[in-house]
Amino acid sequence: MRFLIHRYNPEVDKKPRMQEYTVEGFASGAMLLDALFRIKEEDDSLSFRRSCGEGVCGSDAMNINGRNGLACITPLKSLKEPIEVRPVPGLPIIRDLVVDMRQFYHQYRSVKPWLTVHDPEPETEYLQTPEQRDQLDGLYECILCGACSTACPSFWWNPDKFRGPAALLQSWRFLADSRDQATAERLEELEGAYRLFRCHSIMNCMDVCPKGLNPTKAIGNIKKMMLKHLV
């Protein structure tokens, strides 16, 4: 199988280049990450992030044949050759397939992704009805791989101001939580032309999400909630 892999080492290279590799003999269920391991055996200068290898940790998000995804759960069989692998777009490149995620994490941190409760804490635990708990399905599963935010043109153009789909999905995860009491503060924080409203609902985020989540819908829900709070 033929691979074209994005290579860039800022200490040596003036600009990025695509390097070709040919590797054969994969098992039938092999994933792209297996191929990257084989290439690394051949050429140990290749850098990429990975950890769990089964789509849970979110470390190996990359741009695969022009589409963001996780290398560890992308079957080689599903890809057209030559398989072009690049870092996720829009973030500064540290080396080869490794990007600087600081802007992404900054936006995530900005939505205060934790429960805020103003009342005194209960004696035992916070109670939720099964229906209230259901509200969090499709939100809590996010693994913060960054595939969605780096597929979003609004995030490419304004990564310092627009929160991006991943952070906004988490914002909605806490707005939708029956136990959270910081609704007004959260909505207030997202006001203005940039943080939330740079989203034009083009749905690249839900298209690429490896966990099948829908940030566009979450963003729509935040807008609806803002509207309710206004009237």
Added chain:
Amino acid sequence: MSWRASSGLRSWLTQRLTALYIVVFLIVFAFVWGGQTITFESWRAWVAHPAANIALLLFVFALLVHAWIGGRDVVIDYVKSASTRYVLLIVFALGLSIMGLWTLRILLLAGME
């Protein structure tokens, strides 16, 4: 959250409400004029009617506001330098205002006949 403080939500909502009016107007317009040949006289008579006159004025106003929000969004997305942004937005706002005033003049004159 107050209406004044919510600039993002305000533009978003205004864009949707104007879109709604534009669609409703166009459907009614197609219903009223569908299948007929519009002549200068029939058009003039229609525009002279106060209801049509006001509906048409609102339509143009909604269209201009809708265009302003959309155009401003494009500028905010793609234009980085603040000075270029101001120049583009001023030119755009001027153009839209002139179109609005011109329409207002035409419709007021037509309505007074």
